[in-house]
Structure formats: structure tokens, C-alpha cells
Amino acid sequence: MRVLGIIGLTILLQACGGGGGNTTQNQTPTTPPVTPPSGSTWQSGVFASEDVFKNRCEVPRTGTDLNGNTFPDIQGTTFDEQMWLRSWSNDTYLWYSEITDQNPQGFSTSIEYFNVLKTEELTASGAAKDNFHFSQSTEEYESFAQSGSQTGYGINWSFIRNSPPRSLRVSTVEPNSSASDAGVLRGDTLLSINGVDFINGSDVDAINNGLFPENENTETEFVFERNDGTEVTLTLRSGNFEKSFVNNTKIIDTDAGRVGYFRFDGFQRPGQTPLIDTFQTFVNANVTQLVMDLRYNGGGLLAMASQLGYMIAGPNQTNNAIFESSRFNDKYTNTNPVTGDSLSPTPFYDREIDWDSSTFTNRQLPSVNLSRIYVITTDSSCSASEALINSLRGIDIEVIQIGGTTCGKPYGFYPTGNCGTTYFTIQFQGVNNKNFGDYADGFKxxxxxxxxxxxxxxxxxxxxxxxxxxEQEGMLSAALFRMTEGICPSSNDQVLSSFANTKKTSNEENDKLSVFDARYRAIMLENSINTPILESQEK
Structure with missing residues (x-):
């Protein structure tokens, strides 16, 4: 899914008071009565303020969050949680008028109700207009947002086909992870998981539980087919590992000049320093060409995308230019409905960001000052990756695209937590310096x-x-060939070419593994911090 910018976590934090007094053993605990808030009766087309229902939880959390703040939850009901989702969506959802207003009492859980609070319209290609509507545990989201750490085996997957016969291959393996230690390799194809046939098996819950463990120290048996046709059985133990965002940096000498290449897997807070260091390497090497590999980059911080745009284009081409402007629904043409601030565009940021203080440092970003770049993409290139492409084109940087059609997400959201779940609903569309942002079917x-x-x-x-x-890898090889020869290589397989440019239809979306859809987008999560100078948006 796309989430740009530096986003403040939208979970409201408030202190809870407690009373004193003596207690006696064997005292029967009692649950305080739940007083329904004003306006808590569902009436079609009538919406109470979302604040009426905020933090009223069926199961209130106790204790403190990852930052040591007391949870704001008070006793409520599932209906209160659902009514908050309904009012919040009606207020901030980009296409709020396309939501069918349904009585929450017809849904057993808040997440089940949230899943219908979106448009069912289609794009021109027949794909779902909103393909980025999901929720996630707040604890899991905050952990990844703050440190880039996540629970798993250290495998990043490439979903070739999501319905039987399924095809799932290892795209990358994180260093210092269980998968790395066990010898999992890029290109390994999954055959079974904990004895369940992955390709044609019907036990979707077992597959999802194996692929996406919720807890550390979960042992899972994988059977892979290697690129040479052999099979290997590996037992992996889940753990908490930190994702590497900047990889494979190198300098390549070609007939077209000195080329800088790097793979960038997410616009996340921990990636800022290695990203700046990479561009300083390119500046020191006097590169005249750049290949930016975004094939697995699902998005992230809008501010970091803006920084990367500056490091590519330099001060002259970005001077007084807009990186991206945000458009919210027609209730908020001049004001951000989440922050309450007046709308203002995001410029090209030219300095390092101090995430702890939410301010810029004095460190000027390096820049290669190029007017043309080569970008490697797939349908996993999403959100902030697409915003970067769009924003560079907005200042007339020539972007040569190698690979496949991007995911098509010119939209963003403010992850908003309530009662232990963080919800992601589309709230704005981004447009570039030329006011263009209509690429819902992806860049091709x-x-x-x-x-x-x-x-x-x-x-x-x-x-x-x-x-x-x-340099022999297919996409990088094609980029270097296009760069030196001025034409595309003639050896592309036509079937693969056709597949690469095919968007998933709404029916195909329904065939996905039930958890994969949300988890796939969760990996693209954009970090978030409260900041007075950088608008808190995710793409």
C-alpha cells in the first residue's frame, strides 16, 4: 500500500486517574456500567462527531504504550468502536460519499465493519478504486514505525500468483535473520509450509499463520524448490529483526558514463543515514547516470521521498518547486482534516531530518544534479515510490522506467489508532508541481x-x-542496455512482458490469501512522528 510523509501517530494519549481505598480478599470483581455516549444510536445518514466515540473500547487496554504513555482507553462497547469508525470515515475518507451507510449492529467485530467502510467503485482498467484499505495491530505498527523492526523470519516474498495454483518466491533475505542463517536464497520457490501444500492447498489459515507469525520463537518448516530444481527443507524460527532499506550500492563504468546503482526498499526512518551516505558516494565518484532500484519499495515517508528527489535533482532544478500537494475530500479544500492545519504543499527538502526533535539539522544533503534517471519498478513499487517518480516528472526530470507497471497509489492516509488497532483509510490524493496525480492504474x-x-x-x-x-540481472541489465544503446533489449519474453503490465482486477483481489493483502501493505508502512514543520502523511 502508499503512505508518504512524516506522520504523527494519531493515537490520542491521556492519563487515567485511579482511586484509593482498601480491598478485601475474595472480593467479587465488578465491571463498571457502560454509559452510552450521546448520539450513539445508528440513524442512516446521520453522523455524530467521531470524538464522541474515540477510545471507548470493548476491551480497554491497561498499562502504557511503547513510549511509556498511559493508554487512553475507557470502557465502551464494540458498537462504540464501530460508530467511531463510521464517523471518522465519513469525515476524513477521500470518497466518503461512495460509502454505503450500514448499521454497525449487522457486523460482529470492528474490523469486519471497517472492511466495508470504503468505495466499491472501479478504475478505468477495472481494478478496485480503493485497493489499500486495511488495519493492523497498533503495537505492531508502532514497533515497525519507530525502529524498522518486525517479527518474522527475515524473508521478503514476491507473490507471483495469489490464487491456486499459487506461486511465491523469495525476493530478498534480510541479513542477521533466521532465514539468512538457515541459507534461504533469493529465487527459492515455496512448496509447502508446516506440511501444508502451498501451491494448491485449501487451508488458508495455516498458510497465513506460517507465513506471518505474530510472535517470536515460532518454529516453522518450509519446503523450497531451488533454482536448480532441487528441494530443500528448512526450519526457521521467527524473531524480531531490523529491515535493511538501502542495499547493493555500487558504481558501474559504462560507455554512457559512470553509473550509480542502489536498491532502496522503503522510505523509512532508519534508511535516512545510509541513503545520504549512498548519494555522497555517488557525488564523490562523479557519477553521470543513476539507476534507482525501487522494485520492492512499497512506500514510506513523504519527507524522505522529498529528500531523495532533492538528492537526485539538486538545488537549481528544485528551487521553489513543489514536491507534492495533498488534496482531501470536498469537505476540506483548505484545511487538513486530521491535523487542522491550513493546507500547504510539500517542497523538496534539502537537509537531513532529526527524527527525535522533529526538526531539520544543519547538514546539507548531497546531490548528483541529474536531469535524467533510470528507475526499476514492479507492481510492488508503490505509494512514496510513485510519488517520487511523479514529483520528478513535475520538474521535468526525465524518468526512464524499467520493469513493470507500478501498483497505482497516488493516495495516502494518516494511520489512526483506536482501542489497540490502527486503521488505514485513504484520505488524500497527491499531485505534483504540474498538478498531475492521476495514475491509479500505475506508471507503465x-x-x-x-x-x-x-x-x-x-x-x-x-x-x-x-x-x-x-549487472547480468534482468532488470538492471535492461536499464544499462537502454542507457548505452538508447533502445530496449529485444530479448524480453512477450508473455512475461504482458504479465508485467497487467493490473489485478477486483475479482482477482478477492482470490488473495485473506491475510496476505493486509500484511503485504503493512510491510510498506511509513514511519510516523509528530512534527511542527513536516506534515505527517504516509504513502
Whole structure:
């Protein structure tokens, strides 16, 4: 899913008072009565303020959050949680008028109700208009947002096909993880998990539980097929590991000049320093060409995308230019409905950000000052990745696209927590310096572009037989060929080319693994901090 910018966590924190007094043993505990808030009766088309229902929870949390703040929860009901979701969605959802207003009492859980609080309209290609509506445990979200750490085996997956016969391959393996220690390799194809057939099996819950463990120290048996056709059985133990965001940085000498290449897997807070260091390396090496590999980059902080745009284009091309402007629903044409601030565009940021103090440092960002770049993409290139492409085009940087159509998410949201769950609902659309932001079907590499969402470039398939960063790897090889020869390589398989440019239809979306859809987008989470100078948005 896309989430841009530096976003303040929207969980309201308030202290809870307690009373004194003596207690006696064997005293029967009592639950305080729940007083229904004013306006708590559902009436079609009538919406009470979301504040009426905020933090009224069926099961209030006790203790403190990851930052040591007392949970704000008070006793409420599932109906209160649902009514908060209803009012919040009606107020802030970009397409609020396309939500069918349904009585919450017809849904047993808050998440079940949240899942219907979105538009069912389709894009021009027949894909779901809103394909980025999901929720996640607040604790899990905050942990990843603050440190980039997540629970799992250290495997990043590439979902080739999500319905039987399924196809799932290892795209990358995180260093210092269980998968790395066990010898999992890029390109490994999953055959079974804990004895359950992954390809055609019907036990979706067992598959999801195995792929996405909720807790550490969960042992799971995987059977993979290697690229050479052999099978290997590996037992992996889940753990908490930190994701590496900047990888495979290298300098490549070509007939077209000195090329800087790097793979960037997420616009997340921990990636800022290595990203700046990478561009300083490119500046020191006097690179004249740049290949930016965003094939697995699902998005992140809008502010970091803005920084990267500056490091590519430099001060002259970004001077007084807009990186992105946000458009909310028609209730809020001048004001941000989440922050209450007046709307103002995001510029190209030229300095390092101090995340702890939410301010800029005095460190000026390096820049390679290029007017043309090559970007490697797949349908996993999403959100902030697409915003970066769009914003560079907005200041007339030529973007040559290599690979496949991006995911199509010119939208963003403010992750908002309530009662232990963080919800992600589309709240704004981003547009560039030229006021363009209509790429809901993704950016497409095209030999001869005719439409605004088509970019000059070459279709190429993800090559699982070669390491990422290897000059023989299919996508990087195609980028270097296009750079030196001025044309696309002629060896692209037409079937793969067709697949790479095919968007998923709404029916295909329904065939996905039930948990995969949300988890896939959760990996794209954008970090968030409260900041007075940087608008808190995620893409």
C-alpha cells in the first residue's frame, strides 16, 4: 500500500486517574456500567462527531504504550468502536460519499465493519478504486514505525500468483535473520509450509499463520524448490529483526558514463543515514547516470521521498518547486482534516531530518544534479515510490522506467489508532508541481508513451536467477542496455512482458490469501512522528 510523509501517530494519549481505598480478599470483581455516549444510536445518514466515540473500547487496554504513555482507553462497547469508525470515515475518507451507510449492529467485530467502510467503485482498467484499505495491530505498527523492526523470519516474498495454483518466491533475505542463517536464497520457490501444500492447498489459515507469525520463537518448516530444481527443507524460527532499506550500492563504468546503482526498499526512518551516505558516494565518484532500484519499495515517508528527489535533482532544478500537494475530500479544500492545519504543499527538502526533535539539522544533503534517471519498478513499487517518480516528472526530470507497471497509489492516509488497532483509510490524493496525480492504474514503461501515466522505458521481468545488483540481472541489465544503446533489449519474453503490465482486477483481489493483502501493505508502512514543520502523511 502508499503512505508518504512524516506522520504523527494519531493515537490520542491521556492519563487515567485511579482511586484509593482498601480491598478485601475474595472480593467479587465488578465491571463498571457502560454509559452510552450521546448520539450513539445508528440513524442512516446521520453522523455524530467521531470524538464522541474515540477510545471507548470493548476491551480497554491497561498499562502504557511503547513510549511509556498511559493508554487512553475507557470502557465502551464494540458498537462504540464501530460508530467511531463510521464517523471518522465519513469525515476524513477521500470518497466518503461512495460509502454505503450500514448499521454497525449487522457486523460482529470492528474490523469486519471497517472492511466495508470504503468505495466499491472501479478504475478505468477495472481494478478496485480503493485497493489499500486495511488495519493492523497498533503495537505492531508502532514497533515497525519507530525502529524498522518486525517479527518474522527475515524473508521478503514476491507473490507471483495469489490464487491456486499459487506461486511465491523469495525476493530478498534480510541479513542477521533466521532465514539468512538457515541459507534461504533469493529465487527459492515455496512448496509447502508446516506440511501444508502451498501451491494448491485449501487451508488458508495455516498458510497465513506460517507465513506471518505474530510472535517470536515460532518454529516453522518450509519446503523450497531451488533454482536448480532441487528441494530443500528448512526450519526457521521467527524473531524480531531490523529491515535493511538501502542495499547493493555500487558504481558501474559504462560507455554512457559512470553509473550509480542502489536498491532502496522503503522510505523509512532508519534508511535516512545510509541513503545520504549512498548519494555522497555517488557525488564523490562523479557519477553521470543513476539507476534507482525501487522494485520492492512499497512506500514510506513523504519527507524522505522529498529528500531523495532533492538528492537526485539538486538545488537549481528544485528551487521553489513543489514536491507534492495533498488534496482531501470536498469537505476540506483548505484545511487538513486530521491535523487542522491550513493546507500547504510539500517542497523538496534539502537537509537531513532529526527524527527525535522533529526538526531539520544543519547538514546539507548531497546531490548528483541529474536531469535524467533510470528507475526499476514492479507492481510492488508503490505509494512514496510513485510519488517520487511523479514529483520528478513535475520538474521535468526525465524518468526512464524499467520493469513493470507500478501498483497505482497516488493516495495516502494518516494511520489512526483506536482501542489497540490502527486503521488505514485513504484520505488524500497527491499531485505534483504540474498538478498531475492521476495514475491509479500505475506508471507503465512504454517504448512510445502517449498518456500521462506512461513513461519512456522497457518492460523487463524480475530475474530470480541472478543476485540483485549483478549487472547480468534482468532488470538492471535492461536499464544499462537502454542507457548505452538508447533502445530496449529485444530479448524480453512477450508473455512475461504482458504479465508485467497487467493490473489485478477486483475479482482477482478477492482470490488473495485473506491475510496476505493486509500484511503485504503493512510491510510498506511509513514511519510516523509528530512534527511542527513536516506534515505527517504516509504513502
Amino acid at each position: 514503461p512504454t517504448v512510445s508513451p502517449q498518456f500521462d501515466d506512461e513513461l519512456p522505458g522497457c518492460v523487463a521481468s524480475d530475474d530470480f536467477n541472478n543476485p540483485l545488483g549483478n
